[in-house]
Amino acid sequence: MGTFISHSSVGLGTWSGGLGGRIVMKRTSVPFAIGMLFVALNSQAVQAVCTCAADVNNSGILEFVDLVITYDCARAGLCAGCTAANGCDVNCDGTVDFVDVGAIWWQFVHNPGDPCNQPRGACTPTNPGNAPPCVVTYEEVCTGQLFVGTYYGNGSTCQNGQPQPSVPTVSEWGLIAMTLLGLVAGATLLLRLRRSTLPQ
Ligand SMILES: [Ca+2]
Numbered sequence: 001m002g003t004f005i006s007h008s009s010v011g012l013g014t015w016s017g018g019l020g021g022r023i024v025m026k027r028t029s030v031p032f033a034i035g036m037l038f039v040a041l042n043s044q045a046v047q048a049v050c051t052c053a054a055d056v057n058n059s060g061i062l063e064f065v066d067l068v069i070t071y072d073c074a075r076a077g078l079c080a081g082c083t084a085a086n087g088c089d090v091n092c093d094g095t096v097d098f099v100d101v102g103a104i105w106w107q108f109v110h111n112p113g114d115p116c117n118q119p120r121g122a123c124t125p126t127n128p129g130n131a132p133p134c135v136v137t138y139e140e141v142c143t144g145q146l147f148v149g150t151y152y153g154n155g156s157t158c159q160n161g162q163p164q165p166s167v168p169t170v171s172e173w174g175l176i177a178m179t180l181l182g183l184v185a186g187a188t189l190l191l192r193l194r195r196s197t198l199p200q
């Protein structure tokens with residue numbers, strides 16, 4: 001089988017070989033490769049910045065109608081009013097949902113902290129009348145005057161219109177398992193000590 005030799009156009013080194021090929025990296029190209037990696041990572045970091053822009057109708061000010069427009073987009077896909085650069089996807093996660101509504105509300109009432117990164121969970125709204133039976137949003141938005149709903153805890157979700165409790169993460173399961181193992185080990189040790197101190 002013939003040998004294919006390729007020269008990288010960005011100077012990252014030379015790859016040679018057919019199926020049994022090997023990578024040959026010139027020593028002088030290593031710092032350049034590291035530099036390119038930093039450039040790539042930095043450009044990704046710049047792209048990842050989200051301004052959490054709540055002026056979804058691009059009117060120049062944050063107003064209650066921004067909230068209504070985003071609510072209608074999340075509820076019924078009525079998104080014609082979302083004329084900002086990111087539309088109504090305020091938190092830039094690729095979807096328009098009630099967390100975006102929460103992020104607007106957070107700014108509308110001048111709450112401190114990052115409006116796009118607050119804990120969220122399932123909520124069963126009672127207001128407005130056309131609200132879905134279960135939405136995922138921030139607790140304050142859920143229980144406040146916007147949704148006047150019941151909040152089911154951070155990390156809870158909605159499935160088929162019903163709130164679902166939060167499931168512990170892998171690390172939380174690990175902590176639970178370690179605690180149980182520690183309790184069992186402690187009880188075993190106590191039992192052995194008791195037996196050893198009993199008169200024979
Ligand atoms: Ca606006």
Ligand SMILES: [Ca+2]
Binds near residue numbers: 088090091092099
């Ligand atoms: Ca979003």
